[in-house]
Amino acid sequence: MASELDKLRRTACVKALDRTETSLAVLTKYHDQLVKIQGKIPFSMKDCAVTFAWKDPFEKKGAFSSSKGKIAMCSGDFEHLCVLWNCAALMSQIAASQMEDDEGAKEAVKNFNRAAGIYNYIKDNVAGVLNKETPTTDLLPTTLTTLSVYMLACAQEQIYQKASRGGMKENVLAKLCEQAYNLYKESNRHSQQISKDLVSYSSTKSKYFKARAQWHQAKAHQNDKLFGEMISRLRVAEGIVKDLSKESQKYKTFYNDVKNLREEAEKENNFIYHCVIPATEKLEPIGVAAVAKAWDVNRQRPFVVDFFEAVQPIEVNEANSTFETKKKAFVDGQIERIRDLTTTLNGVLRTMHLPEAIEETSGSGVPRSVADKALDVRVKGGIDKIKSLSNNIPDSLQRNHDLLNEAKRMLTAEQESDSSLRAQFGTRLVVSPSDQLTKSLWTDCQKYEGILQKAVEADSIVKQKIEDNARGLELLSGTDDQLNEAFPSGSVANVLSDNPVIKELKTLCQQSEALKNERDVIESEMRGATVTMNIEFCQALQEQGVINAEEMSQDKLENAFAELVSQINDSADRQESVLANLQRCSQEFSMLKKSGAAEEERQKVLSQINTAYDSFRELCSNLEEGTKFYNDLTNYLLRLQGKVSDFCFARKTEKDEFLRTQTNIASEAGNIATPSFLNQAQPPPSPAPQQENSGPPARPPPPTFQQGPPQPGGVAQHQQPSGAPVPAPRNQPPQGPPQGGYQPQGPPPAYAPQYQPHGQNQYQPPHNPHQVPYAPNPSGAPAAPYPQQNYWNQQQQPAYGNPPQQGQNPGYPSYPPQGNQYQPYPNQPGYGNQPGQPNPGYPQGGYQPPYPPR
Structure with missing residues (x-):
């Protein structure tokens, strides 16, 4: 665009x-x-x-x-x-x-x-x-x-x-x-x-x-x-x-x-x-x-293709966000109302053991409605689907917890670093404190933490429902033979099939199923309804200059869903009539039937299976919604983690710039403090490992080079430094490559990584009285590179070849240092900029990320 x-x-x-x-x-x-x-x-x-x-x-x-x-x-x-x-x-x-x-x-x-x-x-x-x-x-x-x-x-x-x-x-x-x-x-x-x-x-x-x-x-x-x-x-x-x-x-x-x-x-x-x-x-x-x-x-202003059609004014975006929030609340409220009506109807039917109690059965003893429900459960995946979805929920929850904890860890580490830097430099650090810049980020973290807590509570409810209906779900998911074995034989409906009460109960049960099917269609239409107000908001902004999102959204929702809401109201009214007739006919039916122990056991199994079937439908919906919820939450948390990472990186850039500025100021003023590593007592070097006669032959010596007249004894003589090393002149002309060549004997030694001071746990090189660490070699020979990194004062050995002698370069000869050479500034936690210095990192006004959608 x-x-x-x-x-x-x-x-x-x-x-x-x-x-x-x-x-x-x-x-x-x-x-x-x-x-x-x-x-x-x-x-x-x-x-x-x-x-x-x-x-x-x-x-x-x-x-x-x-x-x-x-x-x-x-x-x-x-x-x-x-x-x-x-x-x-x-x-x-x-x-x-x-x-x-x-x-x-x-x-x-x-x-x-x-x-x-x-x-x-x-x-x-x-x-x-x-x-x-x-x-x-x-x-x-x-x-x-x-x-x-x-x-x-x-x-x-x-x-x-x-x-x-x-x-x-x-x-x-x-x-x-x-x-x-x-x-x-x-x-x-x-x-x-x-x-x-x-x-x-x-x-x-x-x-x-x-x-x-x-x-x-x-x-x-x-x-x-x-x-x-x-x-x-x-x-x-x-x-x-x-x-x-x-x-x-x-x-x-x-x-x-x-x-x-x-x-x-x-x-x-x-x-x-x-x-x-x-x-x-x-x-x-x-x-x-x-x-x-x-x-x-x-x-x-003729009509043209808008390059930025997907981009909306800030006011319109805020109004659309308000409308989507109200739309979701409105649709969820109506769907919850539909489900409450259906739950009430199912509860009454289960209490009366309908329609199974009035169905005629064959020799198998399994009512036709139960067989249809079992077939429906098997087609939709049965208990295996429930277990699969429920097993994925903990992993998704843990993934979101890890993302949130990582974001909180980065914010905490950044704030601790900032506090440490302020304690050391005081008023020289003029950037805004981290606790002011991260308020919105911490607010987002707390909001998502609350959302995860509520999700855990909802997961426990779903888990308990799965455990309560495990037996019924297994029967519905099993084979027809397993279902037949679970049902006791005998049915009162076979004897009273021509009774008017039985016929009326069958009619009422059919009406109940019709009500539930209608509500499924209404719920699907409400979820799939595409209602937007982008055009209306743009017109209002253009004509009036302001957008009354609350009032416009309410009017739009009432008009868009007026027909569906009317159907819900009609369904609720018809359900009241059906429930009243069911109550009357159920009492009459109880007086007609004569049930023994087998009939009671049969009614118990019917109730268990009916409850399991209703729970299966609810669990499928809840688990699918939960999976989508966690996936969406993962995207939001990844976005939050990206914001936190960008923020911390920007602040780290400020830290590096601030430390470089402080180093330059101290160098120009001639007040370079002796680095702490020069004053540290060095432990005695560890003895070289003894090589046995049975080991491999001696490795070839490292490559040598010549520059100017050779020193007596073949070893370069270095001056003993006193106190802090003196920086090289700022305008020293660059020196060319060494005039003499070198003839490596055997394979060249491997390069060792050169580590720069970084972070709070940077490596402090040991004090070496025989080596000037930074100043160029006055003899014109190539200067030795920065000492190799030794972790925990352990001697770093070359990849192969004899250990280098004191004062020799264990690697290839390097060019003399160019320009200014200074001691690295001591470890300083935190970051910031001096007043008047350009800020390449995060803006000073504070980090204000957009509030994530609910």
């Missing part, structure tokens, strides 16, 4: 565009994308730091101006206004090339009107967008007003030209010209800030249309036989056009037309009409016909 928008912006704002409709389409497409992402992407230095620059096209080099030549702001609204400005400018350029015929003039008027509307929109909104920023000349209110009026003047001129070619009446043409004169005159008032050419052009046009208005009004008077007013207006027009003809020859023809008509009118008036010629100031004003009007900017 972002790459597509960036590509579109580069095409629209960076590349040079020609004056065509295609280029305008590119600009308007980019503008439409900016409109669609308004409110979705918060352009600011804190959230989305993207700076947009704008240069003044009217900037005059060397001229004094109180305005700026360039503005750079991190504001999406500013970019929107700048793109609109470019759209208006391109529209005016396209319109200027479309004035050859009537169809072109129509399109030119459209573009001029749109440009005028854009300049008005920018003028009304630029102050709020720039805030305290000084505007450039082109964004000044006076400049924008001038440009808007000038666009309308150009549009009015095109309307006049088209009307003139169409043979419009003279008085209408006069009004069109009078409006054009007023517009050009208004645009001329502040044109000096834009261009001298615009000042001259608008002045000439205003005079021309003033003369044209008098010309057409004079011809209208001629048609009305008002020769006195006609002559007076022609004299006014002639005086204006005479001055214009001196400035430009293109007005010479119009001047001659006015002059000839005025002479002819005076001649006829003197010889024929003898009308009084009124003074100029006594002429009636010419009316105006304001046909050119600025368009609304909203009309310039």
Whole structure:
């Protein structure tokens, strides 16, 4: 999405565009994308730091101006206004090339009107967008007003030209010209800030249309036989056009037309009409016909594919979250109501041993309803499915506990490190304390811990239900033979099958099953209902500026689920009637049946199986929901753990930067304290292990190299350091590689890892009086590398070859150290930055993660 928008912006704002409709389409497409992402992407230095620059096209080099030549702001609204400005400018350029015929003039008027509307929109909104920023000349209110009026003047001129070619009446043409004169005159008032050419052009046009208005009004008077007013207006027009003809020859023809008509009118008036010629100031004003009007900017937003369709304004996201929460609570409440009704109905049926007590049985003794239930349980997986799902629950629970505990451990470790660093550096550590930055993270941890506790309680209830119904579930999941053996033979229903009470009970049992099936369908429809309010929230935000999520969500839910809620209410009413009839018929049936010990045992098994079947359905639903719950919770905890990890990594980066800053400050001041490892007493070296004669042959010696004259005895002589080692000069020129070569004898020794000081448990190398650890070797020979890491003061042996002699390099020769060489700063827990130092890590304002969904 972002790459597509960036590509579109580069095409629209960076590349040079020609004056065509295609280029305008590119600009308007980019503008439409900016409109669609308004409110979705918060352009600011804190959230989305993207700076947009704008240069003044009217900037005059060397001229004094109180305005700026360039503005750079991190504001999406500013970019929107700048793109609109470019759209208006391109529209005016396209319109200027479309004035050859009537169809072109129509399109030119459209573009001029749109440009005028854009300049008005920018003028009304630029102050709020720039805030305290000084505007450039082109964004000044006076400049924008001038440009808007000038666009309308150009549009009015095109309307006049088209009307003139169409043979419009003279008085209408006069009004069109009078409006054009007023517009050009208004645009001329502040044109000096834009261009001298615009000042001259608008002045000439205003005079021309003033003369044209008098010309057409004079011809209208001629048609009305008002020769006195006609002559007076022609004299006014002639005086204006005479001055214009001196400035430009293109007005010479119009001047001659006015002059000839005025002479002819005076001649006829003197010889024929003898009308009084009124003074100029006594002429009636010419009316105006304001046909050119600025368009609304909203009309310039055609439908385009939204690159950020999935991204919503923050207000809309919050409203959607509120709606989803209310929707879930509403649906769960209705489903719980449905299940309560079904549970009540099942309980009554189990108490009355229905419908098994009234069913006729064959020789096997298993009621048909029981056989159907057993078949249903087997098809759905039986007790094996229950065990499989229940066995996965503890693993999922433990996984979530581990994720939460790991997040809490990282937060605790980070807070302890921060406290230790503050205790050591005091006020020099100016970053915010960890306990302030991690409040929201600890709140999330506590919330998830409470959720897990409730989940454990729910799991125990489900586990107990499985244990209570284990025998019945095994019978339903077993074979038909096992089920037959569990049922005692004999049935009262075989004897009383034609009794009206039995028939009515059968009918009521069928109605009960129908009610349960209807509720299953209602529950499925409620869970699968797709109800969203994204469009409504966006419209409310656009029209009202705010979203009343609570009220809108409640109304939407009531309307969307009105039919289903009505069906639930009807089902509840019918259940009350069925239960009342069941109670009456059950009492009558108890008086009819005569049961012995076998019948009582049979009723006991029936009750056990019925309870197990209802429990099976509930357990399947509960365990599947529990598995989904733990899987979803795992994703939330992984997200939380990622936030905590990012936070701790950012704080660790601050720690490293702070420690480096403290090391540099201490080094530059010459106050490097002797590292603690130089003052530690070293234990005697452990004796070299004895090699037996039966072992492998002696390993070849390490590689040797020569640099300069050899030292006596073949061993380099090192000076004994006194106190802390002296750092190398800061501006020491780099030394080249050693001049002498080396001839390794046998296989090269393996490289040992070079460990840098890190964390609180970093390794402190032992003090070696025969080796200068950091300063370059003054003899020019390659310096020995950093001492190999020895854990718990154990001698580190090379991979093969004889143990290196004191002062020799056990590995390949390395180049001398480049630049500054300093002692590592002593172990310092925690982290932070010095005041004034850049912070490459976590922002100082605190870590505020979004609250995870419930």
